[in-house]
Amino acid sequence: MRHLVSIRDLTDGDLYSIVARGAAYAAGERGNPLAGRVVGAYFLKTSTRTRTAFTSAALRLGAGVIQYGPQDLQTNTGETSEDTGRVLAGMLDVLVARTAGDPAELRAWAVQDRMSVLNAMSAEEHPTQALTDLTTLLRQFGRIEGLRLLYVGEANNTATALALALTRFPGVELELRTPPGYGLPEQILADATRQAEVSGASVVERHHMSDLPGDLDAIYTTRWQTTGTSKPDPDWRRIFAPFRVEQALWQRSPHAVFLHDLPAHRGEEVTAEVLDGPASIAFAQAENKCYSAMAVLDWCQATAAGTTR
Incomplete structure (x- = not known):
């Protein structure tokens, strides 16, 4: 399962491929590689561009989207991040999360092999x-x-x-x-x-x-x-x-x-x-945030679809 918590998670080949694919989507390439998939968008902090970009990107690629706000997950009532990640992984294909805090929580969610986790901004990095x-x-x-x-x-x-x-x-x-x-x-x-x-x-x-x-x-x-x-x-x-x-x-x-x-x-x-x-x-x-988000979603789910983009 492919995760993107840091740019360090990408090989050079991954990095070049995602950027090139983002440009291709901007140039008009279309398709539904995420048809039948479900993307969760969890934003603890305000976001105009990143949240809209990933939501729009998921819809353009054929996925459904579930939005979560700061009070919607039961980590607020004491559930561990690891348990939350295991539960969400049984229902989502991708989780896009903005914590603006320690990326350790994102890493905790990524300790499973069913759901991709994407960092939509943490305190340390905005990949x-x-x-x-x-x-x-x-x-x-x-x-x-x-x-x-x-x-x-x-x-x-x-x-x-x-x-x-x-x-x-x-x-x-x-x-x-x-x-x-x-x-x-x-x-x-x-x-x-x-x-x-x-x-x-x-x-x-x-x-x-x-x-x-x-x-x-x-x-x-x-x-x-x-x-x-x-x-x-x-x-x-x-x-x-x-x-x-x-x-x-x-x-x-x-x-x-x-x-x-x-x-x-x-x-x-x-x-x-x-x-x-x-x-x-x-x-x-x-505007390119949408096309780049399409490329990231496509990349992280490509192996699950049996391809190697």
Whole structure:
């Protein structure tokens, strides 16, 4: 049974295949590979794009969908995560879950061989967002290999997944500019660096906005207040202010596109001039969430259908 709790769960072949299939679905490929299957969507935290994307994707692929809210499962009354997973596995083919907390609960649900478990965002990582981002880059440029990308802002769960995914592609140059104290976890940066050494990519993280690279293909940011989190430092906005994405970043990279995982707060992490300007493909990126979700659902259920996509 295939699960996706972290980008680390994917082989290089899995990663390339899911991204390519997401682009194929975006180009109009259709089918009902999930006909007769049932997908559960369990969201403890708010979600506009990811929840809608997976629900729409499941329906487009022929599956039925059961939605669960924060109070709907009896983990609230003391049932263990392991027992809940065993019960759901007898009735669902896939569980898409957003906990925004410790991914250990997702791993507990995945200790069975009947139901795929997909991480729709945990505190540590947002793997399906990275797959959406790569699908967006592939559609925009026709390739991912050799692209040069600048990520600006807090190294949150989106940045973690992006670093783990992009460094699998030969020639990719990923530079992160993150506020002091808000960088990638040490282990994530070490893992991404090792992957880059194997693939021929590069990843660099700096904590200032001086001497920025030029000739970029894409500039990416996320909102400063990640869903379900808060910052212990009361002065954090002053620290983050230099990392706002403004039009000046395009002086040395006039052809770069702008990416944002949304929701956006104009005037905080990005100016309205950038988000709503001609370089922005953020809303096309959001639409790609549906196509990428279709590819993920197809991938995780392919072996159950007797195929090996």
